[in-house]
Amino acid sequence: MRKPIVAGNWKMHLTLAEASNLVQQLKGSCESDAVEVAVCPPFTALSTVGQLLKGSRIGLGAQDLFWEAQGAFTGEVSPAMLADAGCRYVIIGHSERRTHFGETDAMVQRKLAAAMANGLTPIVCIGETLAERDGGKTFETLTKQLSGAFASCEGWDCGKIIVAYEPVWAIGTGRNATPEQAQEAHAFIRQWIGKRCGAEAAEAMRIQYGGSVNAGNAAILLQQPDVDGALVGGASLKADAFGTIVKAAAASQTKVVNRS
Numbered sequence: 001m002r003k004p005i006v007a008g009n010w011k012m013h014l015t016l017a018e019a020s021n022l023v024q025q026l027k028g029s030c031e032s033d034a035v036e037v038a039v040c041p042p043f044t045a046l047s048t049v050g051q052l053l054k055g056s057r058i059g060l061g062a063q064d065l066f067w068e069a070q071g072a073f074t075g076e077v078s079p080a081m082l083a084d085a086g087c088r089y090v091i092i093g094h095s096e097r098r099t100h101f102g103e104t105d106a107m108v109q110r111k112l113a114a115a116m117a118n119g120l121t122p123i124v125c126i127g128e129t130l131a132e133r134d135g136g137k138t139f140e141t142l143t144k145q146l147s148g149a150f151a152s153c154e155g156w157d158c159g160k161i162i163v164a165y166e167p168v169w170a171i172g173t174g175r176n177a178t179p180e181q182a183q184e185a186h187a188f189i190r191q192w193i194g195k196r197c198g199a200e201a202a203e204a205m206r207i208q209y210g211g212s213v214n215a216g217n218a219a220i221l222l223q224q225p226d227v228d229g230a231l232v233g234g235a236s237l238k239a240d241a242f243g244t245i246v247k248a249a250a251a252s253q254t255k256v257v258n259r260s
């Protein structure tokens with residue numbers, strides 16, 4: 001049985017005071033035995049938020065990492081630095097990194113390998129653009145991104161990796177994928193992982209949906225059999241909305257009974 005995971009991607013938002021205020025609200029209201037919950041603040045707030053989360057069930061994640069251990073890489077942050085700041089998770093290959101900062105599948109692969117080597121739980125983001133979906137190329141795009149990210153997965157415990165399916169056209173647009181579209185893509189991803197990493201890893205892997213998840217649509221998306229949680233942007237900045245999404249994930253646990 002896969003435990004759902006809901007992660008908040010705070011992106012480039014919140015000062016230290018604002019981040020502290022939000023995390024204080026999340027503590028208690030967003031903690032559940034039935035759901036893994038994480039927040040991914042900007043680098044500047046990691047340490048502060050990590051301190052505030054001590055003793056809480058909410059985990060800490062970063063939004064990116066660099067693959068080298070140390071050195072002359074101005075502006076970059078290493079996996080060990082993230083672990084030192086208290087991170088358990090790291091988002092890799094978010095579409096905004098790919099679009100605005102030129103991240104390629106090969107870079108995603110190196111980042112994923114670095115996260116695995118350093119004991120961080122990676123949240124690997126993949127997803128098609130609207131042009132790719134309209135052109136009937138969704139599965140082709142997902143295959144290309146997965147093949148790139150998992151190019152060196154031999155010897156990894158792939159079931160521990162989290163994949164986030166985030167259609168680019170749904171991110172920050174208010175237009176979420178339909179539950180059917182999400183389920184179709186998630187089932188495809190799980191099948192691909194089964195072929196590449198084995199049936200056990202495919203069964204264990206959590207696949208999150210991301211893209212305009214909010215308090216109103218979370219429940220129906222999370223009810224889909226292959227949707228194992230959510231990667232939440234905008235709605236993760238509001239304690240009420242994020243709490244509702246976490247509760248929807250907890251309630252989705254019962255769907256397991258209905259899986260064939």
Ligand code: PGA
Binds near residue numbers: 171172211232234235
């Ligand atoms: P959104 O962002 O929820 O604001 O659409 C999701 C994401 O980019 O991870």
